[in-house]
Amino acid sequence: MDVDELIAAGQRLAQACERLEFSAPVAYVYNPLVYAWSGHEAYLHLFERTRPTVLLVGMNPGPFGMLQTGVPFGDVVMVRDWLGVEAVIDKPPREHPKRLVEGFANRRREVSGSRVWGWAKERYETPQVFCERFFVANYCPLGFFDADGRNLTPDKLPRAQQEALGEVCDAGLRELIEIIEPQWAVGIGRYAENSVKRVAEPLGLETLGVTHPSPANPHANRGWTPHMDAVAEQVGG
Numbered sequence: 001m002d003v004d005e006l007i008a009a010g011q012r013l014a015q016a017c018e019r020l021e022f023s024a025p026v027a028y029v030y031n032p033l034v035y036a037w038s039g040h041e042a043y044l045h046l047f048e049r050t051r052p053t054v055l056l057v058g059m060n061p062g063p064f065g066m067l068q069t070g071v072p073f074g075d076v077v078m079v080r081d082w083l084g085v086e087a088v089i090d091k092p093p094r095e096h097p098k099r100l101v102e103g104f105a106n107r108r109r110e111v112s113g114s115r116v117w118g119w120a121k122e123r124y125e126t127p128q129v130f131c132e133r134f135f136v137a138n139y140c141p142l143g144f145f146d147a148d149g150r151n152l153t154p155d156k157l158p159r160a161q162q163e164a165l166g167e168v169c170d171a172g173l174r175e176l177i178e179i180i181e182p183q184w185a186v187g188i189g190r191y192a193e194n195s196v197k198r199v200a201e202p203l204g205l206e207t208l209g210v211t212h213p214s215p216a217n218p219h220a221n222r223g224w225t226p227h228m229d230a231v232a233e234q235v236g237g
Helices: 003-018 037-047 076-083 111-124 127-133 159-180 190-203 225-234
Strands: 028-030 054-058 134-138 143-145 184-188 206-210
Touching: 003 037, 003 159, 037 076, 037 127, 054 111, 054 159, 054 190, 076 111, 111 127, 111 225, 127 134, 134 159, 159 190, 184 190, 190 206, 206 225
Parallel strands: 054 134, 054 184, 184 206
Antiparallel strands: 028 143
8 A cells, every 4th residue: 555645645635624614613623634744644654565454434533532643543552552653743723721732742541542452452463463454544534622622523513514524524535445445444433334334335345333432332331342353353354
């Protein structure tokens, strides 16, 4: 796989997102493909000379994950200590005082990221083996907060804003699929699963969904690893 193509596609998606406009309830928009690009680019280089057959797609960055590191589901500890990615992260143009970007100095764990990359570490042992099989991405690269600093997921945005965002993110996901050429696309959580089906199935990919690893999801709290093990068995991973 050509990492230069991944880098160029990521930069195009970043700039397309920069051109979007948002209004209430959105008060702050964080684009880690811009201010945390160094971390994201280092992550993409893990896939040099790989040909993943499965694309894992999350919804959008979490405040203690990709918004800090530039890596999808980017829990600082897992990204630094297992993936071996570390970079200097800049600041978004506007920060909510309750949602500061501290980069790899952030001490808050991201539970979803701990579960995703923890599963990968447990099952595949090394990042190299995992990256030969899977590529992890987010459907939407942006983080959203309201005036009080509450996290807003894309499905909570007003319909017109959802539609404009969806056009950009659909195009980004389509380009990613064309570069990676996976056999399967797996949506992590219902929103991502629906997005994956809409974009990937017309391109001839097999699609699946898996429950989201969020601590707000009682199914995940009872054990998320078995859900992903079942997906891995189904896709031949």
